[in-house]
């Protein structure tokens with residue numbers, strides 16, 4: 001398929017044009033934010049010559065880096081006016097098909113359907129309402145009986161979302177959790193064995209959803225010599241990403257983890273069987289989330305958790321337990337955007353011989369040279385290739 005010319009783009013459907021514009025704007029804002037953060041933190045590799053760095057920064061300010069679209073065009077439209085005298089604000093704890101369980105700001109729990117108008121506004125998303133959404137609901141008249149029993153309600157409006165964990169699921173967008181600050185990327189060191197490329201896939205998803213990442217290497221109790229993971233931990237620490245060794249069984253690392261969770265909204269994400277629910281049970285002793293042993297034969301989890309669930313922390317903040325997914329597919333991202341998700345690539349990208357270098361096969365590719373000189377980890381470069389080839393050549 002050839003790239004569209006200007007004349008052709010005049011004939012583009014308006015929806016596509018809006019999307020392209022939206023991407024451009026968000027890309028610019030994200031780029032500015034990235035640069036500000038980079039300048040403010042001074043987190044640059046010391047061994048890059050100043051001239052390269054200056055060039056890289058100049059180029060960085062012209063390039064597109066990371067793009068995210070929030071929840072798509074359904075979002076802005078899903079804002080009908082509500083009668084704040086009659087409606088209550090609340091937070092969606094979980095969604096079961098057409099039913100959403102909402103914690104109202106009045107301290108009550110509501111079982112809510114979604115107003116038909118809102119449903120009709122759903123576009124590419126699987127559900128118009130998702131776990132973590134801030135909504136306005138109209139309570140049904142109280143029917144007497146137990147005042148503490150969940151009440152019925154109707155969701156009339158979904159507030160705009162920020163901080164998303166999103167994935168592609170059967171060709172559609174699935175917002176796993178909304179209004180989240182942080183992604184705790186959970187992996188087990190054993191049973192199932194550690195798959196470092198998954199860290200990078202989840203990190204990419206966190207960056208796309210504008211979530212602060214935190215890596216948890218769980219089941220440390222099963223490992224005789226945890227110090228062998230030090231190089232891996234050190235690599236991410238250099239990128240400014242905290243890595244904690246934890247054990248839901250012995251409680252190792254949980255106090256440290258608690259500090260990261262305090263007053264934040266954190267989504268726990270990772271493969272089935274790595275111990276997401278077990279960690280939350282260990283952190284919140286009254287919780288009793290169901291957990292199941294991984295298969296002895298395959299070491300795979302048994303997909304025990306089947307829906308995302310928002311849970312309050314007693315000292316402030318929220319956590320979200322999510323179902324494990326086999327392979328997290330990124331949603332709405334183009335191949336050329338993948339490089340922007342790899343922080344350590346950024347100083348090198350502008351040094352490639354070709355401006356549109358894909359860093360896969362080109363001569364004069366500064367990324368491949370940096371990998372050869374061990375300035376970029378070969379493992380991370382392979383993760384880049386995995387994500388790159390996972391995406392179709394042109395999504396638009």
Ligand SMILES: Nc1nc2c(ncn2[C@@H]2O[C@H](COP(=O)(O)OP(=O)(O)OP(=O)(O)O)[C@@H](O)[C@H]2O)c(=O)[nH]1
Nearest residue numbers: 247248273274275276277278291293303304305324
């Ligand atoms: N030894 C050990 N076992 C653990 C640890 N954390 C979890 N497990 C065990 O691992 C198995 C899977 O744990 P779950 O908490 O169900 O895993 P999950 O990530 O929530 O899995 P899904 O809900 O299927 O996505 C259970 O048998 C847990 O007891 C740990 O730190 N050490």
Ligand SMILES: [Zn+2]
Nearest residue numbers: 352357359365
């Ligand atoms: Zn290159």
